Amino acid sequence: MIGIVTDSTVGLPPTVAASLGITIVPLVILFDQEAVLDGVDLDSAALFRRLEAAPIFPHTSQPSPAAFVQAYSRLIAAGAEGILVIVLSSRLSGTYQTAHLARELLPDELRRVPIEIIDSQSAAIGMLPAVLQAAREARQGRTLVEIRAHAQEILARxxxxxxxxxxxxxxxxxxxxxxxxxxxxxxxxxxxxxxxxxxxxxxxxxxxxxxxxxxxxxxxxxxxxxxxxxxxxxxxxxxxxxxxxxxxxxxxxxxxxxxxxxxxxxxxxxxxxxxxxxxxxxxxxxxxxxxxxxxx
Known part of the structure; x- marks a missing residue:
């Protein structure tokens, strides 16, 4: 099987993503010294409620390398023969670079599994058509090369x-x-x-x-x-x-x-x-x- 990974800006609720075989790596929202995970610890509605009482306006950060390492490791342990990662634009976030770094940080025994990483040049629902199609093709048993090519073609349109x-x-x-x-x-x-x-x-x-x-x-x-x-x-x-x-x-x-x-x-x-x-x-x-x- 081919594992599909994306970031939390894609907007899929965790339960929906899991049912489709999509692994989501959350971005981080920093409230002063507290880090909360996008889509895990809070959604947009909870965010706006919390902002009403926040003394300092928070900011966002890309996922940690460890979050991607964990995602890759779990998919490989589950039998993934390859992994396709589709993340938001590298011009908007460091998520793309972090996904690459995490691939290099994998233990040698896990690096035998190919991991392809796509800079979507988009974000949020702009990535969603490609992510959903990639998940469908993964369930159909398509190869990593085929799924990547089709995802890039959809992103271009x-x-x-x-x-x-x-x-x-x-x-x-x-x-x-x-x-x-x-x-x-x-x-x-x-x-x-x-x-x-x-x-x-x-x-x-x-x-x-x-x-x-x-x-x-x-x-x-x-x-x-x-x-x-x-x-x-x-x-x-x-x-x-x-x-x-x-x-x-x-x-x-x-x-x-x-x-x-x-x-x-x-x-x-x-x-x-x-x-x-x-x-x-x-x-x-x-x-x-x-x-x-x-x-x-």
């Missing part, structure tokens, strides 16, 4: 977009000037973000949440033909407006997954996201920017 409800959390984690964040919140501006080549890129600011969701739907329209769409939200109901807009341009199912605590800490409550799998690879940078100017 997957596009990740989102809208934030507030700029406050982006300001707190140092990704945006405080004055700009305050001004944006006062004007009720909703930032639209995309993941492009592993980096978070601003695709515009909309003057209301509904306009932001309509704008995202227009961007998704340019990605046709579409194979599948997945929604994500950091708090209950956050994706409702986005779902309604997407239903005007797409008639397929729109499954919804939670955005984990590690991601929610950097985006805040009310964040909605969408992962779109096109039927062919697309380079969307120019059209996203142009569409932003027209509709935001």
């Amino acid at each position: 997957t596009h990740f977009l989102g809208v934030l409800d507030t700029l406050e959390f982006v300001r707190r984690n140092g990704r945006l000037n405080g004055v700009l964040a305050t001004l944006g919140d006062l004007l009720d501006l909703k930032p639209i973000l995309v993941l492009e080549r592993g980096n978070i890129v601003a695709a515009g600011l909309a003057r209301s949440r509904r306009r932001a969701c309509r704008h995202i739907a227009q961007l998704v329209r340019t990605m046709r033909p579409i194979e599948s769409i997945i929604l994500g939200e950091s708090s209950p109901g956050a994706a409702d407006d986005l779902r309604r807009e997407l239903q005007t341009i797409y008639s397929g199912e729109l499954p919804l997954y939670p955005l984990g605590a590690a991601l929610a800490l950097n985006t805040g409550p009310g964040t909605a996201a969408v992962a779109v799998v096109s039927r062919s690879p697309l380079s969307m940078g120019t059209s996203w920017s142009a569409a932003s100017e027209r509709s935001a």
